[in-house]
Amino acid sequence: MTHQFDPTVLREYDIRGIIGETLGPDDARAIGRGFGSLLREAGGRTVAVGYDGRVSSPMLEHALVEGLTASGCDVVRIGMGATPMLYYAEASSEQIQGGIQITGSHNPPNYNGFKMVFQGRPFFGADIQKLGKLAAAGQWLDGAGTVTTRDILGEYVERMLEGLAGIDTAALAGLKVGWDAGNGAAGPALEALAARLPGEHHLLFTEVDGHFPNHHPDPTVEANLADLRALVADKNLDFGVAFDGDGDRIGAIDGEGRVIWGDQLLMIYAEDLLTNGGEKGANATIIADVKASRALFDHVAAHGGKPLMWKTGHSLIKSKMKETGSPLAGEMSGHVFFADTYYGFDDALYAGVRLIAASARLGKSVTELKSAMPNMLNTPEMRFQVDESRKFAAIAEVSERLTTNPGPDVEEVNATDGVRVNTKDGWWLLRASNTQDVLVARAESETEEGLERLLASIDEQLALSGLERGESVGH
Known part of the structure; x- marks a missing residue:
């Protein structure tokens, strides 16, 4: 038995594809076989498995569990929930050595994917590519693992409440917070958490629905915060918190509706x-x-x-x-x-609790x-298409030019991830996405004129590499 993955699905940080086109049950089974084999070779055996609220998630979960058990791993099924619940199941139990969450995160409803943790560390990059190699060669271990089910919602909520440790919760009685689960997988945990938090809590869209009928669950896009903003204004709340589709990313607005x-x-x-x-x-x-x-x-x-x-x-x-x-x-x-x-x-749920805690401890x-934050002018994250074969080379060219001949305006060039350039006007960034055929640009200044000069510098460097900042594309 061997298996070939579609070349687009084994990515840098996770595995992701379009259901029925690039991702299906056979892929999930092969992921289970490969992950299970690697875990057993490393001395582990037990894997926690969870899934988000997408329509395709139960099907992928079933096949994934088959693959894991066929490789001799024991599976602890924690059911539908937020990605951090899966992480919690793995991190809080010495008996569990690996974890896999089936989730499409903030992608459109027809996408799905897998996020993995391996013996307490992230499983990404070369690890994910190894799954492809094992599948192509059919080099999987064989075995017959067991399957058990565990409900961890209650203990997960208890653990999150520890984020308020040491705070006089009576002092939070007047707190009023809005929460938007965006019909994502964090909804049930949010309901259980909000019922236990001090203060008054108003919840939006906690019903899990993989079609995301109210708005797309990506809290970094300002348009997706419109419902939360309206709630905060209507109920005169202190602030609002929003989640992405699988509950590992947080968005927030203050009492005045500012992001x-x-x-x-x-x-x-x-x-x-x-x-x-x-x-x-x-x-x-x-x-x-x-x-x-x-x-x-x-x-x-x-x-x-x-x-x-x-x-x-x-x-x-x-x-x-x-x-x-x-x-x-x-x-x-x-x-x-x-x-x-x-x-x-x-x-993101724990981050919401910690925002309450930080405000209380800081007394503001x-x-x-x-x-109190400085009023910086930022561009949004600009993403534009560049051929896969060209994107890293173009960044290397920009880095080389600015290192050898920085020009009078450049104060510092940081090449940690792409090129981030400090000037007297502020800073600009160009980096290649690890997951798409795009370049990402961003700039920040204290003045509109400064921002214009920074954007001109980005355009100049792109032009020197035969590129231009085209129309922005989504994630």
Whole structure:
């Protein structure tokens, strides 16, 4: 028995495809066979399996479990739920050595995919490519594993409530928060959590529906926050929190309806940790991806932390956290990772609890915390099509030019992930996506004129490599 995957589905951070076109049950079974074989070879045996609310998820879960057990792995089925519930099942039990969540995250309803964790670490990059090689060769271990079912919702909610430890919950009685689950997989956990939180909580779209009838579940797109914004205004709430389709990315707005972007949320979490985090907070290394605002890195430094800029990608950030011992990290995309008193994985529900906690400990409303942030002018993330064979080469050319002949305006060139260039006007970024045939650009300044000059610099560098910043494409 061998299996060939469609070349588009084995990606850098996860496995993702279109149901019935590039992804189906045979792929899920082969993923189970490969992952199970690798885990057994590494001395593990037990895998937790969960799935999101997409229509195709139960079918893929059934085939995945078949593949895992055929490779001799024992499976603990945790059922439908948010991705962080699967991460929690793996992280909180010494008896479980691996985890696989079937999820299409924030992709359109006809997509689905797999996120994996292997003996406590992210499973990505070369690991995922290894699954393809094992399938093509049919080099799987054989066995007959067992299947058990475990309901972890209750204990997961209890664990999240520990995010309010040490806070006088009576003082939060007047708190009013809006929550938007976007018909994603976090809905049931959100209902159970909100029922236990102090204060008044108003919930939107907690019914799981893989067609996403109300709006697309991607909280980093401002249009998707319209319902939450209306709720916060109508009920005069303190702030609002939104989730993506599988509950591992957070979006937020303050009491005035202003978006609090991923790097701005990290500013709040970092200030709380560095001020109130005791030994774990003192001089802590706080990690953010290369798309984050300069204001964040300055804010971390101003509160005694060590800011570290790192590559975009939740698996890459998690790995860097383990390497540096960082207790907190985040990305512009809304992935936030707490490893101070939590497990270091991205959990938007827990991040929502920690936003309540940070506001309480810092003695300021979320709206006050947002108002205190410097008023930077940012472009949105601009994504434009560049041929797969050209995208990394073009970035290398830009990096080479700016390193050898930076010109009078360039203050610093950072090549951590693509090219991030500091000038007196602010900074601009060009990087190649690891998952699509696109280049990503972003710029930030304190003035409109400065922003125009930064965009002109991006266009100049693209032109020198025979490219132009075309029409922006989606994720």
